[in-house]
Amino acid sequence: MSSPYIAARGLGKSFNGKPVLADVSFEVEPGDVVGVLGKNGAGKTTLLELVLGFTPATSGGVQLFGYDSYRLPGAAKARIGFVPQQDELVNQLTAADQIGVIASFYPRWDDELVSRLSREWEVDLHQRVKNMSVGQRQKLSILLGLGHKPDVLILDEPVASLDPVARRQFLEQIIEVAADGNRSVVFSSHIVSDVERLANKIWILKDQRMYWQGDFDSLKDSIVRLHARATQPLPDSFTIPNALSVQRNGTTATAIVQGWRAEMHDDLAQQLGAELEVEQLALEEIFLELHR
Amino acid sequence: MFILKPHSGVPIYRQLLDQIRRMAASGHLPPGTELPSIRDLALKHAINPMTVSKVYTLLEAEGVLERHRGKPMTVAAPKRAQSPVAKRLEQLEPHVEHVALAARQLELTEKDVVKALHDSWEKTDEQSVHRRTRPR
Numbered sequence: 507m508s509s510p511y512i513a514a515r516g517l518g519k520s521f522n523g524k525p526v527l528a529d530v531s532f533e534v535e536p537g538d539v540v541g542v543l544g545k546n547g548a549g550k551t552t553l554l555e556l557v558l559g560f561t562p563a564t565s566g567g568v569q570l571f572g573y574d575s576y577r578l579p580g581a582a583k584a585r586i587g588f589v590p591q592q593d594e595l596v597n598q599l600t601a602a603d604q605i606g607v608i609a610s611f612y613p614r615w616d617d618e619l620v621s622r623l624s625r626e627w628e629v630d631l632h633q634r635v636k637n638m639s640v641g642q643r644q645k646l647s648i649l650l651g652l653g654h655k656p657d658v659l660i661l662d663e664p665v666a667s668l669d670p671v672a673r674r675q676f677l678e679q680i681i682e683v684a685a686d687g688n689r690s691v692v693f694s695s696h697i698v699s700d701v702e703r704l705a706n707k708i709w710i711l712k713d714q715r716m717y718w719q720g721d722f723d724s725l726k727d728s729i730v731r732l733h734a735r736a737t738q739p740l741p742d743s744f745t746i747p748n749a750l751s752v753q754r755n756g757t758t759a760t761a762i763v764q765g766w767r768a769e770m771h772d773d774l775a776q777q778l779g780a781e782l783e784v785e786q787l788a789l790e791e792i793f794l795e796l797h798r
Numbered sequence: 799m800f801i802l803k804p805h806s807g808v809p810i811y812r813q814l815l816d817q818i819r820r821m822a823a824s825g826h827l828p829p830g831t832e833l834p835s836i837r838d839l840a841l842k843h844a845i846n847p848m849t850v851s852k853v854y855t856l857l858e859a860e861g862v863l864e865r866h867r868g869k870p871m872t873v874a875a876p877k878r879a880q881s882p883v884a885k886r887l888e889q890l891e892p893h894v895e896h897v898a899l900a901a902r903q904l905e906l907t908e909k910d911v912v913k914a915l916h917d918s919w920e921k922t923d924e925q926s927v928h929r930r931t932r933p934r
Contacts, residue, residue: 786807
């Protein structure tokens with residue numbers, strides 16, 4: 507068994523005594539693609555910055571490649587790629603010069619990959635950063651995060667300014683990284699459909715905590731919307747195990763159930779004296795239901 | 799080749815699993831058909847390669863797909879279909895007729911014969927079935 511690239515335990519962060527992240531634990535294995543979801547202010551960026559060691563944890567800590575992420579040796583830093591939410595490009599430089607500056611830090615820099623991608627993504631290397639559109643800057647910023655072929659790639663809202671074509675090109679690049687099997691990606695995004703395509707693991711942050719984490723397929727399999735329809739009014743009181751919410755209306759009821767298993771169907775149908783229909787939910791609906 | 803809807807409530811791995819299973823069963827994907835590599839299928843549909851890999855592994859375990867070292871996965875030949883019961887009974891008929899005739903000649907009752915058949919049935923395990931029927 508390979509050891510995880512990232513391991514966090516009891517991770518917490520407060521600013522001026524106000525917690526922005528509390529008691530979060532997780533692991534990222536080689537080959538994982540983790541999608542980080544959460545409303546604005548849920549703590550996504552703080553979490554990613556703690557993993558990167560940009561800021562010390564208030565409690566707990568993160569191990570990155572087996573080192574404390576806040577005291578990461580240089581050789582380990584070279585194995586990380588980061589694409590920040592707001593790019594850190596230098597306005598006065600041309601794209602080519604900007605790439606040159608970053609490339610000089612990394613012995614593993616892949617010139618061929620970066621030239622090819624800048625052609626495919628239509629990034630004009632001669633243009634100065636200050637004259638680039640937001641989308642162009644974002645593409646350049648992603649190129650800079652990918653160029654040294656990092657083992658761990660961390661992206662904070664990487665596609666917010668990309669058009670659908672550029673987004674698909676970006677997704678393909680992440681798939682190339684994932685197909686390697688020995689590299690990992692952690693990315694936060696509000697574009698739930700991208701997370702749906704790419705992620706094999708999902709972290710949902712809510713109220714500064716890790717509200718749900720796990721295998722994406724099991725999330726989709728385990729959270730369902732139940733529709734109960736009876737010919738008689740439903741019983742005055744009934745319990746649906748693990749229901750997150752129940753709405754009833756005479757002879758019908760709708761419930762969101764976590765941890766649904768097919769075996770539960772018959773018992774529940776009998777208890778309610780109703781026909782049950784199980785509706786599986788898209789990630790966006792699951793996300794919305796978890797935030798009701 | 800496949801229709802995958804990431805936004806559907808059905809997990810992508812299950813959509814792919816069901817489609818390959820159905821297409822193999824219906825002959826849409828005849829035995830020996832090569833499947834795309836994990837990377838190619840993942841890129842074509844913009845999905846996580848691990849999802850494809852999981853599906854291929856599950857289908858290999860089910861016997862729907864076959865893995866070949868360094869070569870594409872292929873659709874496996876279906877297990878030889880069992881012919882219907884009536885057809886197989888037909889093959890047994892001469893033997894049964896023979897037993898019935900011999901039993902009458904020996905003045906045995908139907909009950910005696912059924913009991914004898916039952917005992918004989920119990921004694922023949924799977925192994926002896928193959929041992930006896932093979933040399934023909």
